Amino acid sequence: MKHFFSIIGGMGTIATESYVRLINHRVKISKDQDYLNYSLVNDAQVPDRTAYIKDHSKPNFFYDLKDDIEGQDKLHPDFMVMVCNTAHYFYDDLAALTDVPFLHMMRIAVHNFVDNYPNEEKIGLIATEGSIYDHLYADELEKVGKQVELGGPEIQPMVNELIYDNIKEKGVVDKKLYHKILQTMHDKYGCNVVLLGCTELSLAQEKAPDHPYNVIDPQSIIADVSIELALKIRNGMDPKEATKKYLYK
Known part of the structure; x- marks a missing residue:
């Protein structure tokens, strides 16, 4: 397979x-060959990152990801x-395993x-306890x-319920709970923008985007x-040249 990226x-x-689903539906297509080429490693056995x-003393998730990176x-x-946001805990160690450009989702x-919000001095953050910790x-x-606002003690239990009890355990998004979290961060803690620091929260945004709050997803x-990068490379740009604008240090 030519011109592909690894997930x-x-x-x-x-x-x-x-x-x-996002990359498949957002790319403009008129025929099968317009879709992107990618290799997906869905390593569901990676140990819990937050734990x-x-x-x-809990299982170290680095070694599973090391195998995945080296395989790709x-x-x-x-x-x-x-x-996965929380897995970026080991980003530097993982990126050192390969010469392939490795995007840092959090920095991007x-x-x-x-x-997009140059006048905002702070941003609300909702994430796993691991990312917060x-x-x-x-x-x-x-x-x-920029400054970070985490909200009060009521926020994390709601976020944990949404991520773990609903999405990870049951595969469902509690729309009302998600909107309540955003509303609380905005109304009570003055967050004009909220950063969704967990991909399960990104799923909540995909499934329940009908709210008035600004989010960074x-x-x-x-x-x-x-x-953007896949299409530039497909059209002849060198991968390292294409990706360098997003390899923030």
Whole structure:
């Protein structure tokens, strides 16, 4: 297969399915050959990311992802994307395993926020406890001079319920709960923009977008970037030249 990219997914599977659905439906097509070429690794056995980040005695998810990256590296894709926010905890170690351009979904989302909301000094963040605990998004936002608002103690239990009890366990999106979280972040904590720091939350946005709140959706953003890069490379641009604008440090 020529001119393809690799998707490291399965964290979780339903969220990865959402990403694939986005790229398949957003690319402009008139025939089968207009769709993008990609290799999907849906590694559903990757250990829980949040569990390890909060307690290093739990199974380390790095080694599963290492195997996935090294396996895809042998296929020589044009670039790689990992559609799990919390898994970016090991981004630097994983990127060092390959010379293939490896997009950083979180950094791309943060720069999208800066570009599209230049006058906003802070952004609300809802994410897994792992991402919150290790400041994964907070550190990236601090690099660009932005502040993070996490909300009060009532926010994380609602986010956990939406991510784990509803989407991961039952495969459903609780629309009312998702909208309630956004409303609380906006009305109570003054967040004009909310960052969806988990791909399950991106799935919630895909399934329940009918609300008045501004969101930064990393999975939606990386889907658009994937399409942009894949088409440029298909049309003859060198992969490293095409991807360099998105390889933020």
